[in-house]
Amino acid sequence: xxxxxxxxxxxxxxxxxxxxxxxxxxxxxxxxxxxxxxxxxxxxxxxxxxxxxxxxxxxxxxxxxxxxxxxxxxxxxxxxxxxxxxxxxxxxxxxxxxxxxxxxxxxxxxxxxxx
Amino acid sequence: xxxxxxxxxxxxxxxxxxxxxxxxxxxxxxxxxxxxxxxxxxxxxxxxxxxxxxxxxxxxxxxxxxxxxxxxxxxxxxxxxxxxxxxxxxxxxxxxxxxxxxxxxxxxxxxxxxx
Numbered sequence: 001x002x003x004x005x006x007x008x009x010x011x012x013x014x015x016x017x018x019x020x021x022x023x024x025x026x027x028x029x030x031x032x033x034x035x036x037x038x039x040x041x042x043x044x045x046x047x048x049x050x051x052x053x054x055x056x057x058x059x060x061x062x063x064x065x066x067x068x069x070x071x072x073x074x075x076x077x078x079x080x081x082x083x084x085x086x087x088x089x090x091x092x093x094x095x096x097x098x099x100x101x102x103x104x105x106x107x108x109x110x111x112x113x114x115x
Numbered sequence: 116x117x118x119x120x121x122x123x124x125x126x127x128x129x130x131x132x133x134x135x136x137x138x139x140x141x142x143x144x145x146x147x148x149x150x151x152x153x154x155x156x157x158x159x160x161x162x163x164x165x166x167x168x169x170x171x172x173x174x175x176x177x178x179x180x181x182x183x184x185x186x187x188x189x190x191x192x193x194x195x196x197x198x199x200x201x202x203x204x205x206x207x208x209x210x211x212x213x214x215x216x217x218x219x220x221x222x223x224x225x226x227x228x229x230x
């Protein structure tokens with residue numbers, strides 16, 4: 001069974017640019033969550049999508065957005081990049097939303113460097 | 116607001132010894148979930164164990180057990196018979212309600228197993 005796939009794995013951008021990261025969940029999983037990991041702030045929840053609808057949102061500015069497609073694949077976009085957006089962006093999937101007490105299946109992440 | 120505190124930035128343990136990783140949490144919710152994840156250098160988060168706030172028995176998964184002390188608001192991870200492959204970052208996390216999608220993570224503990 002294929003795991004969660006995130007692309008690209010590494011990317012370098014400059015301040016002011018925008019970036020789009022992609023996440024393909026495990027087949028059959030309908031919930032996709034995104035997390036940002038930085039040395040200073042640690043792991044922080046960005047948002048969760050279920051059946052193409054945003055279910056939860058973390059405390060991030062509007063420059064961070066996401067969406068989910070009918071096949072459950074998800075993308076997140078960061079516009080007007082800042083140096084502080086340099087981070088590992090992790091995507092996680094689960095079969096359902098709300099009440100799921102099993103594991104979140106994480107991808108290996110997309111490491112973004114902003115210069 | 117929910118908060119997770121992991122007070123051990125790093126731990127060094129001899130192979131085959133048992134190790135306890137500390138985690139305390141703060142929440143005003145009655146219903147919540149507690150999780151432990153392992154993050155090797157590859158970046159992928161690997162689920163280890165889950166404990167629901169209403170579960171009376173401590174959770175166990177193979178060599179992993181969660182020492183849940185609700186009154187003290189602690190959820191320590193115990194790894195029995197440590198192995199070299201256990202060297203990694205370990206994160207304690209909690210969810211609001213029993214759901215697993217929106218997690219609040221601690222800062223993590225870097226565990227190093229010495230041969």
